[in-house]
Amino acid sequence: MYRILAAVLLMAIVTYIPRAVPMTFFRKRLTSRFIRSFLYYVPYAALAAMTFPAILYSTGDLASALIGMGVALVLAFYEKGLLIVALGAIAAVFLSQIFL
Amino acid sequence: MLLRDPDFKYGLKKGIPIALGYVPVAFTFGILAVSGGIPPSVAVLISMTNLTSAGQFAGTKLIIAGAPLFEIALTTFVINIRYLLMSFALSQKLVPNTSMLKRALISFGITDETFALAALEKDDISFSYMVGLICLPYWGWALGTALGAVVFSVLPGLVQNAMGIALYAMFIALIVPGGKKSRAVLAVVAIAVTISSLFTWAPGLKQVSAGWTTIIATLAACLAGAILFPREEV
Structure with missing residues (x-):
């Protein structure tokens, strides 16, 4: 039990540090057009890299993952919002695992 | 007062869909932890102190596997290095006169999703906005974990599998509208x-x-x- 709590504490620390250090200590506004463009693209690039191809392995089988991804893409294209897209993808995966 | 601050209320509203999306993902985490022999209370403690998906999933799997502490810390850290970039990007978006204490506080709540919503705001973001944005997802994450930890044995495997896609679907919902434009x-x-x-x-x-x-x-x-x-x- 002691080992588990020590591990949890360590995990919390190494999760907090990368989150906190840049934002807390870097207070200057950068004016470089290059850096500001770079940072503008960070959310899109990071989320995209985390999503694909990991999404293909997120449900236990490729077919249902592809269907779920397809449904998420269509719902997102029509800008349905985070929750509808997530629930739609879950429902699509669930149904395809029952029927396929 | 924070509670009357329009920025706080606006952030709170923006956090609702993230919070609801977190519940099924945290639920899956609760199941993973408890089925691996971690007590429900500790599973919730992990969620409330780590507040991250990939890092705490990996770290918890290593705890269950009996890995050495150093390996657990290193693996979790490597997965979380991306937060350096996100935190840096937000440092450029935060109202410049925000104090260091306030910065240190809200940085705890930077997740892939809260980061994305904050970074995609048109204007600069304030401390109150970030507190509002983080608030509900934090409790959604904790509550989802508790639910998963308590009812893990009752839920059929199919539903568990289907929930695995929730996080990625949220990512897609955040990316696609920007890609369209x-x-x-x-x-x-x-x-x-x-x-x-x-x-x-x-x-x-x-x-x-x-x-x-x-x-x-x-x-x-x-x-x-x-x-x-x-x-x-x-």
Whole structure:
């Protein structure tokens, strides 16, 4: 039990540090057009890299993952919002695992 | 007062869909932890102190496997290095006179999703906005974990499998609207996806861990974006 709590504490620390250090200590506004463009693209690039191809392995089988991804893409294209897209993808995966 | 601050209320509202999306993902985490022999209370403690998906999933799997503390800390850290970039990006978006204490407080709540919503705001963001934005997702994450930890044995495996896609679906919901409006964003997304695919499937490259893959793909895609499509008004 002691080992588990020590591990949890360590995990919390190494999760907090990368989150906190840049934002807390870097207070200057950068004016470089290059850096500001770079940072503008960070959310899109990071989320995209985390999503694909990991999404293909997120449900236990490729077919249902592809269907779920397809449904998420269509719902997102029509800008349905985070929750509808997530629930739609879950429902699509669930149904395809029952029927396929 | 924070509670009357319109920024806080606006942030709170923006956090609702994230919070609801977190419940099924945290639920899955609760199941994973408890089925691996971790007490429900500790599973909730992990969620309330870590507040991250990939990192705490990996760390918890290593705890269950009996890995040494150093390995647990290192793996979790590598997965979380991407937060350096996100935290840096938000440092440029935060109202400049925000105090260091306030910065240290809200940085605890930077997740992939809260980061994305905050970074995609048109204007600068304030301390109150961030507190509002973080508030509900934090409790959604904790509550989802508790639910998963308590009812883990009752839920059929199929529903558990289906919930695995929730986080990625939220990511897609955050990316696609931006990609529709801008060819540059679409190109950056394509580059990032190509690189992470290479690091997943290409021989030799697939030894690289998921944490590093995200960082390398993000850096390369943003570098390409900044060189090929510098923004007019940023």
